[in-house]
Amino acid sequence: MGLTKSEIFTTQQNRIAAIAKVLGHPARIAILQHLLKVQSCICGDLVDEIGLAQATISQHLREMKNIGLLKGDIDGTKVCYCIDEVMFKEMGGIFTELFQADLKGCC
Template sequence: MGLTKSEIFTEEQNKLALVAKAFGHPARIAILQHLFKLNSCVCGDLVNEIGLAQPTISQHLKELKTLSIIKGNIEGTSVCYCIDQDEWQKIKGLFMQFFEQDSLNQGECC
């Protein structure tokens, strides 16, 4: 498998690709939807809500946390996760800018 050569792409292109990859798994989408619905969550609740094993949920949470999409606070023996609203707004802005590129070019194509 070839290298991605991420250094030849802009910071924005790399960030979009990383977030898109994180969104590429339905379990992560389900986790995010659940966190938005409750505005916070304990990991055990996610296991019951999504129906995956605890280690699997933890791995998906780690991916989302690595990208700063979510943040977690230790509460006793549990970790309470929530959406990082500042990061979420940045991600929304990046994707909105990306998806609105088509409105800049209204001319004929091919």
């Protein structure tokens, strides 16, 4: 069906999944890594850097902005994108928590 049954899961489960989903595409990982390196840049820089069409990069940026991972500051015709520090830390915390459990036994 292509339609996730969100209503049968907890808010926390849906949230973790939504955050992981945004990281689930190499273009968005590339965008994140580039922004970690240069602090901030415009959409056109990412088009040059990554090699996807402008419309495609813009679409990925929107998804990252939608969950709050990126901020976009309008500066004339350009939009200065950067990582939202608060969300970045929150995301780090979510994964730290998820993976900090130590596994006891197995089959």
